[in-house]
Amino acid sequence: MKPEIRQQILRLGGRVTAPPVATLPEFLQATTFAHPLYPRRYAEEVLGLDVFYDQNRDLYAANPAAFDEALLLHFFADHELPYGQDFFRNFRFTPFTPDTPDYGELEDLVSPADLHSVVAGTDPLEFICICYSYGFPDHYFVCLSDPAPDNPTVYGTDHEVFFQEITAVGTLENFFSRYLSKEEFLAIAQQHFAARNAAE
Structure with missing residues (x-):
């Protein structure tokens, strides 16, 4: 993971217990915030x-x-x-991985082929949903097989069209930079x- 991402998390008051050599899922699941995050647009x-x-x-x-x-x-x-804040939550979502609790959750809604048109990653696509908010989109996630695991792309989706409509919103480093210390x-x-x- 890029050192700048760890620095961004610490700047925002978060905690990372993963070692520098941690994998992307290990890093995200070892990251916690004891409080919500306020987007820079809060100033408006x-x-x-x-x-x-x-x-x-x-x-x-x-x-x-x-x-x-x-x-x-x-x-x-x-x-x-x-208050317009976002909440860091690092839950794993594995809708295409057999024998996992989430398997089949997106069946008849979206296929891996549909997601591959936007999401970079290898099958079976697995995700960590890293944040939810009161805005649109209200869920943000990364793909665990992102080709740039040291600074993966963050995607947004909304609960009303969960994973049926997704948008790339930038890198993980840029994502954390959008919040106020x-x-x-x-x-x-x-x-x-x-x-x-x-x-x-």
Whole structure:
């Protein structure tokens, strides 16, 4: 795996217990996040910030550092409040591999030949779904036989057309770069609160 991918995960507050020589599935299944991930587009909507501010206005005025700490604890907790965040989940999906729990799950919906028109990989196609979100597409996955296992392509699909419609969204390194670190999230929040106070 490219060292830059591990660095991106660490930048975002994730943890990787796999050694540098780990295979792609070993690496992904040894990666965890104790909190959701916020896409960079969060800066366009800042969902939940105003409610949090209104509930903690006194703390903001009395102790800005404590307010910032409470804000990060709230937004980066392992919850599913709809703030536009994504959730890292590394479950294996093996719809074409006999004698696995997922075998046949896509039967009559999509075939390996259909997927090969978009997905690079060898049969039987196996995947790890690495992330889900509230947006579209709402599931992201990589193919475990990707020809570039050190930086595989990430694909998106949606639960309504699960694996029947898929789109390449970029490399794994680029995928992680689309998320805000806690420091970047805090800077966006501080800017939003400063603008709000200036307008009041």
